[in-house]
Amino acid sequence: MELIFREDAYAKSCEATVLSADTAGIRLDRTVFYPEGGGQIGDHGRLLLADGSAVEIVDTKKGESHDDVVHIPAEGSTLPAVGAVLTAEIDWERRHRLMRLHSCMHLLCAVVEGDVTGGQISDGKARLDFNLPDTSLDKQHIQDELNRLIAEDHPTRTRWITAEEMAANPELVRTMSVKPPMTGGRVRLLDIEGTDLQPCGGTHIARTGEIGRIRVGKIENKGRQNRRINIHFADT
Numbered sequence: 245m246e247l248i249f250r251e252d253a254y255a256k257s258c259e260a261t262v263l264s265a266d267t268a269g270i271r272l273d274r275t276v277f278y279p280e281g282g283g284q285i286g287d288h289g290r291l292l293l294a295d296g297s298a299v300e301i302v303d304t305k306k307g308e309s310h311d312d313v314v315h316i317p318a319e320g321s322t323l324p325a326v327g328a329v330l331t332a333e334i335d336w337e338r339r340h341r342l343m344r345l346h347s348c349m350h351l352l353c354a355v356v357e358g359d360v361t362g363g364q365i366s367d368g369k370a371r372l373d374f375n376l377p378d379t380s381l382d383k384q385h386i387q388d389e390l391n392r393l394i395a396e397d398h399p400t401r402t403r404w405i406t407a408e409e410m411a412a413n414p415e416l417v418r419t420m421s422v423k424p425p426m427t428g429g430r431v432r433l434l435d436i437e438g439t440d441l442q443p444c445g446g447t448h449i450a451r452t453g454e455i456g457r458i459r460v461g462k463i464e465n466k467g468r469q470n471r472r473i474n475i476h477f478a479d480t
């Protein structure tokens with residue numbers, strides 16, 4: 245399966261051929277749908293068929309291998325025939341909000357010290373858990389630093405390194421709970437120029453300015469060494 249979102253996070257739709265379809269999910273030969281993973285929830289959207297009908301996709305999950313993407317149809321959907329050619333189209337407004345918050349989580353890694361032990365990027369809110377004994381995290385300072393990095397409009401780009409290079413640079417890994425995304429012996433890195441560099445298989449915006457102003461929500465103590473930082477858009 246060709247994963248178009250991996251090379252182009254801005255691709256909103258693509259032509260594709262149905263490989264298999266049952267109530268558990270639909271598989272295509274190529275897709276723009278991001279499957280839930282690395283803390284980012286799966287895309288919603290629709291599959292538009294040649295006869296003018298559409299299958300609503302209510303979630304996207306990873307299948308059995310790293311490049312297997314399962315499109316989950318709404319209950320009661322009429323499934324497309326194997327071999328049918330269709331247009332796969334994501335709910336772009338929702339995905340763009342996910343890309344903005346996901347990219348903001350990289351900036352949060354640049355602002356807050358400590359290993360990341362978990363995280364979740366949902367529609368309109370995101371959080372990261374840090375392994376930190378310090379209970380005196382300054383919410384206003386974190387918010388100001390994030391909005392500064394956003395306003396500086398740093399470009400982001402994807403780079404690939406070999407598994408050997410990855411193994412030789414363990415300090416690149418900030419997230420202890422997620423294994424670096426490997427594809428054919430290569431690891432994908434997200435580089436926010438001069439700010440953050442780490443392995444990531446998610447979808448990101450092209451420049452940090454596109455995130456827009458954010459606000460830091462609650463900072464919660466989740467266990468003795470676990471600080472959870474919640475992030476929202478400033479206008480919500």
Ligand SMILES: [Zn+2]
Nearest residue numbers: 434444445446
């Ligand atoms: Zn990322």
